[in-house]
Amino acid sequence: MAKAELVFQPYGKRLEVEAGRTVLEVARHIGVSVSSVCGGRGLCGKCKIIVQDGESHLSAPTKAERQALSREDLKNGFRLACQAVVKGIGTITVEVPSESRVDQQKLLLKGLERKVELAPAIRRLTLSLDKPSLADAKSDVDRLVEAANSATGFKLKVDHEALKQIPHVIRKGDWTVTVTLWKNGEITAAEPGETHGLYGFAVDVGTTKLAGYLVDLVNGKIAATASMMNPQIPYGEDVISRIKFIMENPDNIAKLQQSVVEGVNQLIREACMKAKTTPANICDITVAGNTAMHHIFLGVPPNYVALMPYPAALQSSVDVKARDLALDVGYGAYVYTLPIVSGFVGGDAVADVLATGINMADELSMLIDIGTNTEIVLGNKDRLVACSCASGPAFEGAHIKHGMRASSGAIEQVWVDPETFEVGFKTVEDDKPRGLCGSGIVDVVAQLLKTGLIDRSGRLSRKVDTPRLKANAKAAEFVVAWKDETSVGNDIAVTQGDIREIQLAKAAIYTGASILMKKFGVKAYDVQRVFLAGAFGTYVDPQNAKIIGMYPDVPLERVHFIGNTAGSGARMTLLSVDARKTASDIARRVEYVELGADPDFQSEFLKATYLPHQESERFQSVSRLLGKAARAS
Ligand code: FES
Numbered sequence: 105m106a107k108a109e110l111v112f113q114p115y116g117k118r119l120e121v122e123a124g125r126t127v128l129e130v131a132r133h134i135g136v137s138v139s140s141v142c143g144g145r146g147l148c149g150k151c152k153i154i155v156q157d158g159e160s161h162l163s164a165p166t167k168a169e170r171q172a173l174s175r176e177d178l179k180n181g182f183r184l185a186c187q188a189v190v191k192g193i194g195t196i197t198v199e200v201p202s203e204s205r206v207d208q209q210k211l212l213l214k215g216l217e218r219k220v221e222l223a224p225a226i227r228r229l230t231l232s233l234d235k236p237s238l239a240d241a242k243s244d245v246d247r248l249v250e251a252a253n254s255a256t257g258f259k260l261k262v263d264h265e266a267l268k269q270i271p272h273v274i275r276k277g278d279w280t281v282t283v284t285l286w287k288n289g290e291i292t293a294a295e296p297g298e299t300h301g302l303y304g305f306a307v308d309v310g311t312t313k314l315a316g317y318l319v320d321l322v323n324g325k326i327a328a329t330a331s332m333m334n335p336q337i338p339y340g341e342d343v344i345s346r347i348k349f350i351m352e353n354p355d356n357i358a359k360l361q362q363s364v365v366e367g368v369n370q371l372i373r374e375a376c377m378k379a380k381t382t383p384a385n386i387c388d389i390t391v392a393g394n395t396a397m398h399h400i401f402l403g404v405p406p407n408y409v410a411l412m413p414y415p416a417a418l419q420s421s422v423d424v425k426a427r428d429l430a431l432d433v434g435y436g437a438y439v440y441t442l443p444i445v446s447g448f449v450g451g452d453a454v455a456d457v458l459a460t461g462i463n464m465a466d467e468l469s470m471l472i473d474i475g476t477n478t479e480i481v482l483g484n485k486d487r488l489v490a491c492s493c494a495s496g497p498a499f500e501g502a503h504i505k506h507g508m509r510a511s512s513g514a515i516e517q518v519w520v521d522p523e524t525f526e527v528g529f530k531t532v533e534d535d536k537p538r539g540l541c542g543s544g545i546v547d548v549v550a551q552l553l554k555t556g557l558i559d560r561s562g563r564l565s566r567k568v569d570t571p572r573l574k575a576n577a578k579a580a581e582f583v584v585a586w587k588d589e590t591s592v593g594n595d596i597a598v599t600q601g602d603i604r605e606i607q608l609a610k611a612a613i614y615t616g617a618s619i620l621m622k623k624f625g626v627k628a629y630d631v632q633r634v635f636l637a638g639a640f641g642t643y644v645d646p647q648n649a650k651i652i653g654m655y656p657d658v659p660l661e662r663v664h665f666i667g668n669t670a671g672s673g674a675r676m677t678l679l680s681v682d683a684r685k686t687a688s689d690i691a692r693r694v695e696y697v698e699l700g701a702d703p704d705f706q707s708e709f710l711k712a713t714y715l716p717h718q719e720s721e722r723f724q725s726v727s728r729l730l731g732k733a734a735r736a737s
Contacts, residue, residue, distance in 0.1 A: 108161050108190050111197040112136045121190050127153060127162070127198060128185040132338040139204045143340025143349055144186035148502065149173070151185040152204045158196035163189040202538055203508070203592055216635075216664075217672035218461050220680040222324040225287050225440070226388045229255060230298045233279045244271045248281060248294065258288045263436035265427070270294050284387050284436065287681065292436030293387065303327065303386045305375070305433065306674035307368055308452065309393035309401055310334060311343055311476060312500065312509070313639075314364070315671045316371035317678075318379050321388070324679050328378035330371040335363040336400070342476045342497055343396040347410045350400075361403045362430070369432045386433035389426055392442045392674040394450035394477065402429070402441065413698070414447035421688055440684065442677060443691035448492030453479040455673020456637050457690045458683060460666060463488055467632040468624075470617060472655060473670070474499060474640045478613050481694065482620040482631070488690070489623050491697040493616035498602075498609040499542035499640045505581075506539045506596045513538035513591060516643060518584060520551035525570040527584055536591035540584065540598065543643040548584060548598045549606050550648035553715050554730065557582060560715050562603045610654040611712035617656055618712070619702050623695075628656035628722070634663045642667050650726060653716025657723045 107120040110130050119134050128151055131138045142148035146168030155162065165178055166187045173182050185204075190196065231251045236242065242250075245262060248270055252260050262270070266283075274281050277296030284293040284302070302322055308315040311334060318328045339360060340346040350357045372383050391401060395416050399406035402424065404417045426437040442451030453473060462469040464485050471481045478495040481488055501507030501514070508514050513535035519528040529544070531537050540548070552558040557565050557573065564573065564580040572583045574597070581597040590596055621627065634655055636642070646663045649655065655663075676683040699705050711718035720727045 108158075108193055109195045110190060111195060113156065113197060113199045115200070123189075123191050125190050126186055127183070127188045127190070128338075130190070131185060131200075136200060137205065137333075137338055138185050138200055140186060140338060140340065140345075143345030145345070145348075146172075146184060146187050149184065150204065150502065152182055152201060153185045153188070154199040154201055155181040155183055155188075156197040156199055158194050161190060161192035161194045161196045163187075163191050202513075216666040216669055217459050217676065220676050220683050222321075223680050223682060224304060224321045224388065224678065225438070225681050225684070226292070226302065226304070226321065227285050228282055228299065228302055229285055230280065230282045231255060233274060233281065235279050244274055248274060248283070249291070252283055252285070252291060256285065256288060260285065260289065260291050262291045263293070265435040266291055266294050269435075284434070286388070286436070286438055290436075292438070293434055301381065301385055303379075303381060304388040304390070304678040305372055305386050306390045306671065306678045307371070307392070308455075308668060308671040308674055309364060309368075309391055309397045310452070310670065311394065311397060312337070312341070314367050314371060315668060316368065316375055317671060317675050318372075318375035318381075318386070319675060319678050321678070326675070327381070328375040330374040330378070332367060332371060335367040336360050339363075341500075341502065343394065343406075344410055346400070347396055347406050350405065351407055351410075354405075357400060357403060357405055360400050364397070364401055365430050369430075372431070372433060383433050384435075387437050388678060389431065389433065389437060389439040390442070390674045390678040391439060392451045392455040392670045392677075394452050395444050395447055396450075398441055398444060398451050409447040416444055416447045419444050419446075419691065421684065440677060442674065442687050445490060445691050445694045446492075446696040448477055449479050449490050449694065449696055452670035452673075453481060453490060454687050454691050454694075455671075455677075456635075456666075456669040457481055457488070457673075457694075458676055458687055459669035459672035460635055462633075462635070463686070463690050463693065468626060468630055469633040469635060470620075470631050470656070471635040471637060472613065472617070473637040474613065474644075475638055476500065478616065480613070480616045480620055482617075482624055487624070488694045489620050489697055490694045491616045491620055491699050493612040493699065495609045495612040496605070498545070498605040501539065501541050501545075503605050504540065504545060504602045505599050507545065507602070508539035508541055510541040510543070510639065510643065514541035515539070515544040515584060515596065516541050517645070518544050518547040518551060520548075520555050520557070522555045525555065525557065525568070525572055527572065529584060537585045537589060537596055538592055539596060542640045543645065544584075545598065545602065545606055546644050546652060546654070547648050548582070549603055549715070550645075550651040552582060552598075552603075553651060558603060558715070562607045562713070562715055564600050564603070606652065607713045607715065610649075610652050611709055613654055614656070614712040614717070615705065615709045616699055618708055619699055619705065620697060621656065622704070623697055628658055631656060631658055632662060634658055635666045635669075636663065637666050637669045639668070650723075651716060651729065653712065653714070653723060653726070657716075657725050659725075
């Protein structure tokens with residue numbers, strides 16, 4: 105069949121394709137990352153491409169495109185990659201504009217971590233075996249297992265792949281052999297002679313990023329780290345889009361699983377290269393991820409997580425052979441996945457609790473891991489309650505007109521002069537601005553509130569006289585960066601719609617926190633520590649986040665940034681089997697609170713959409729601050 109040729113610029117990548125495929129499908133196929141927040145359903149408008157040539161070989165613009173793109177955009181060749189279908193024979197050249205590219209995000213690897221005693225699930229044991237003789241012609245495997253049993257006092261079984269290696273290995277080592285023992289129950293590998301060096305790999309499988317840590321299990325230190333964007337992103341940027349993709353076709357779970365496994369293999373190779381070792385020396389892997397990521401990683405369908413009453417397919421921790429998941433490490437290695445709490449509170453939240461130790465503390469702590477789904481855990485050594493809030497992807501820049509992830513050129517900090525309304529900003533890597541990431545948008549909203557450019561309902565003022573405020577009867581926006589300051593050829597502004605998105609997102613988080621406090625029978629002042637986890641929770645200005653009412657009004661000195669604690673928790677379970685027991689205990693102990701089932705949920709949410717809150721007495725310190733700012737202006 106005659107085919108069309110699709111060329112992607114500025115990458116210069118090209119592919120011959122049959123008619124009927126969307127440009128987004130082809131982009132995914134050849135590894136061109138195009139932003140696709142809604143997973144290709146024509147809803148987010150983020151997958152813009154510009155057709156440079158061969159327009160007639162594409163389908164006509166759809167209704168979704170006419171809604172998402174202005175007439176002028178359409179005239180200038182803009183299309184949505186998920187809507188434009190290849191139809192004719194000929195060459196089509198499309199450009200992926202910078203706003204649609206999924207670039208390397210500022211990825212966070214470090215996180216708070218409690219010290220644990222080094223007692224991993226694996227250890228090495230060197231054995232000297234008696235050579236067989238006519239008087240003692242015992243089998244090779246029996247000889248080795250008997251020696252190992254008598255040295256350890258355990259009754260060990262042998263991995264099937266290890267079985268195949270043993271006859272050669274013991275002869276190669278002249279009857280000295282080093283075995284790897286897993287949980288004192290299984291010989292997972294055998295090597296000739298006396299070998300040293302034992303590595304494990306801990307992975308945080310996030311919706312957006314993968315973070316990997318190669319750990320030397322002899323001294324417990326991190327030998328190397330590696331991180332990357334989650335390669336599943338082209339299939340949808342949030343978990344719901346990916347679950348919907350899986351629901352469309354039962355074969356799709358294999359595609360997603362394969363892509364994440366390939367990503368983890370890449371991290372393993374990179375980290376091993378940095379540490380001058382090889383993946384074959386990795387004998388144990390631990391994985392923390394939210395429930396959907398965890399299920400997909402294991403190849404377990406996450407379909408029902410998205411359907412009422414949102415049950416997880418499995419909750420307990422799992423030990424599975426790495427080779428069964430196509431992970432390229434030592435042949436007998438196991439993968440341990442942290443247990444999960446519920447459909448929307450996953451192993452990453454369990455890892456957060458493990459790393460902070462709030463489950464063992466006397467003080468009452470609130471842990472907020474901000475993401476598309478924000479998990480909140482409130483508690484102490486006596487009780488733990490948790491919920492998941494649908495905060496949406498606004499803090500990751502989605503659903504925001506000029507929103508983007510925290511990659512190069514993203515405006516991440518903003519200041520507004522209260523008198524002149526002039527703006528100062530800082531971008532990621534000090535590049536020319538391309539858009540606003542979550543921390544930048546929070547700064548803008550807080551600053552607009554402080555300077556009186558928006559009121560407590562979030563409405564942009566029509567009265568203040570500044571060229572940065574552009575308003576007419578239908579729409580209003582505040583310009584953060586003028587066209588000539590940016591690299592995208594247009595003003596970067598925060599619109600009234602963007603402010604609403606931020607209000608909804610922060611209201612979702614605050615509502616979760618306030619319902620958990622109600623369940624616990626405490627007030628904001630009783631919360632002695634607030635831990636903000638995750639990348640957004642690390643880069644956001646805590647004062648500005650409080651000004652908009654994202655978390656309860658506690659003194660700033662009680663707020664702690666803890667970084668990527670999901671990675672830290674995964675590492676702790678690699679270092680210690682006791683930490684695995686604690687993780688199971690945490691998952692069992694956490695009382696999951698379904699926010700939607702709480703009778704106060706709707707009214708709490710509505711009140712929380714105000715800035716910082718409709719009931720100003722809940723945010724007394726912010727009210728004082730706003731009062732002071734108003735008097736000063
Ligand atoms: S509109 Fe195309 S991916 Fe969302």
